[in-house]
Amino acid sequence: MQKLKSFSLENGEMNGYFDEDGRIRRTGTLISASAHVMTVVVGSGVLSLAWCLAQLGWIAGILLLVVFAVVTLFTCVLLTDCYRSPDPVSGNRNYNYTQAVKVNLGGFKYKLCGVSQYTIQVGATIGYTITSAISMAAVKRSNCFHIHGHNTGCHTLNNSYVFIFACIEIVLSQIPNFHKLSLVSIVATIMSFCYASIGIGLSIAKIAGAGASPKTSLTGITIGQNMTSMEKMWNIFSAIGDIAFAYSFSPVLLEIQDTLKPSPPENKVMKKASTIGIGASTLLYILCGALGYVAFGNDSSGNYLTGFGFYEPFWLVDIGNICVVIHLLGAFQVIIQPFFMFVENWSREKRPGSKFIETEYFIGRYSINLFRLTWRTVYVILVTIVAMMFPFFNSFIGLIGSMTYWPLTIYFPIEMYISRAKIRTGSFRWILLKVLTLVCLIVALLGAAGSIRGLVVVVSRFELFRSVS
Template sequence: MDVERDGKVAPLVDDDGLLKRTGNVLTATTHIITVVVGAGVLALPWAMAQLGWIGGISVMVSFSCISIYTYNLIADCYRYPHPVSGTRNYTYMQAVKSYLGGRMHVICGIVQYSKLAGVAVGYTITTSISLVAIKKAGCFHSKGRQAYCKFSNNPFMAGFGVLQIFLSQIPNFKELTWLSTIACITSFGYALIGSGLSLGVLIQGQGQPTSLTGVELSGLEKMWKVFNSMGNIALACSYATVVYDILDSLKSSPPECKQMKKANVLGITAMTALFLSCSGLGYAAFGNETPGNILTGFGFYEPFWLVDIGNLCIVIHMVGAYQIMAQAFFLIVEMGAKMMWPKSDFVNKEYPRKIGKVTINFNMFRLVWRTIFVIIATTMAMAMPFFNEFLSLLGAIGFWPLIVFFPIKMHIVQRDIKKLSPKWCMLQLLNSVCFLVSLAAAVSSIQGISQNLSKYKVFTYKQ
């Protein structure tokens, strides 16, 4: 299908026959920032407190540099076998299958989609914590800081789940740019509010003592805290679960890999600057007493209205970020269903409905399956509302395999890098170090979750 534009005939479809993509470096950068600048940024001051100035800054900068390098490798693998003229890989699994063959793509899929499902649980927890924090801020303001102001997270999780059931009917990732833009703006809003309030504490001369090596704890406890912190930072750097969805939204000229590499640099640079300022200011303000989340953990009580605005920004961001992550999970399930039941009306038929001047397509399988997914994610969040430990576990699950292992393996195959050559050895060293970091973070987060589970009854948690 073609259309006449400025006297020339321009195709409405891309080289693969699908509707022409319109994304660019700016939209890709927006998607990246929406995903990486999540509420986890407000847990980074706590991570900095555990690692200290030397460890905290070193880990954040190191993870960011590794991320830029490996995400650029991923960008080159969007097409196979050539980064510019090859065939498109629409998903991470498809890229792994193209380059590595065998069963590697199955392992990739299990890791990727387990993490995507986990992120939905994590975002539900985060939203409820922020909504409860808004209610608590009002309670403390009117009744005093010593008042009993504890509330159940469950009603807020249920409300968030209902909203996500409706938003999940948005057909695909390419129609989320408006939601991603709003989420991106609000993510900077709460990060800047947290940083600004921390700066205000320092300006007033009320900052707490800090150290180069962080909180002083017993050997084993310090080790668990350090590993948990590294998991939090790893999660903050991750958008591998949706990186191919972002690549597949980009127009084909200039080549997608070149656009994505620019977006990687812009997005991760902005992310790193924000992470360092927020974590550094937060740690300088609270020292060893830095809470797990500087807005919801009540590092600040006043001005309560500004704390409320910050938490409201978190909620708005979580609404958009949930969909950015979930759409990639929805896509793979629905692609599989269409392959298994190509003639089923329940799976394939679209029902257009007009709401005012807007036409919305409903699909029965999409309605049923996505609703069930949101209900399950919401129920799991109610059962296990541990913020820092859950963030660390998600970071550990995805960091090594998706950001390091698969990109390096695909790059070696694509560039035909010889075994035991200097570059091969350096890549394997990077791979091994990142594996050990992920493993340590996963073990420490599981240990933290098991400790919390022993302290309270399921579905009765109050914050």
């Protein structure tokens, strides 16, 4: 075992191994950046889109998917130009989202961005843990249904599956930074396409084999005996939050961009990667949501791979859920890396020269840092405990989506663009951007309200640490 205390760049030393800023040479490409984007964008949110269409109906459901995609792509294009300042091609690097906000907006907004970004990333990892446990439990239930029949309950506690997911994440969390995550993201991206494709295939098979088509509607579930107007309103708000969650990758966009080679310019490559990621995701979302809605109609469940609208072929349902788990193992790492790096950089600043914090031990090609090992393990354990306590899929992802979408996907990119482009206050372009910001804020607040109400309802009838699938 070898140990190395720190990495430094002397003038002219090992120049081929470092970029102009003294950091180890970045090797990311359009393929790796697109994989990172797809890993975060095509996530567990896709599983709830049939339910969303059941609440919103064909018109509002499809329209919202397209509008969220267009608005997200627009603000992501603005955000990619914030990686370097003041010039987007040759300026100084902003290594992460919060640093870009600090350089372009400064002061209070920088602190607000940091709190928003890291809170949302922590929340997302809790959501991924919950979803993975439900998918693992669905594999066991699927096999049980196949053996004992569809009328058997086959219920199982999720806590053991949360624990299994946590053990794997403790190991994966030792991947030191974004630059080492390319393979994980590529595998996760492949898995996301696999389970989305399985969901699409199963929906088509169910539609083809159905004697009578389930009821769908241009406006979603109709108000009647089983659905009050108030319940309908809250479900619509929650569905908006779910769709927002499906497009929430801006919190890690600049961190992904920081992995790219400097030539061609990072902002141009990242714009292409964002277009590929959002475009492919939107196509998958519309296919999954629309076909799932046609297959199940207004009775669509919140997660159509674990809600058991599909029982057979049981092995294909199993494969779909296993793909979900593998994907979320990678997505957990991609979404939380900025928070990991923030804590570790802050610790180095507070305790410079600390052997516990700074020393890297090498075993072959792999490095182990005792501080990283300790604190990341503790983090995963804490997330696991919270996931066991509050195992609510739909309302949780809706709340995360609503909280994420407005500040990090809308507000900060537009505010930084206004500052960088020196857009005059009161001008036509300034008014348009402010109106867009306000409209998106209202939509986000509605989604958050629906999700919070859903959480309150679920919390009122569950037992602590007894999550059952």
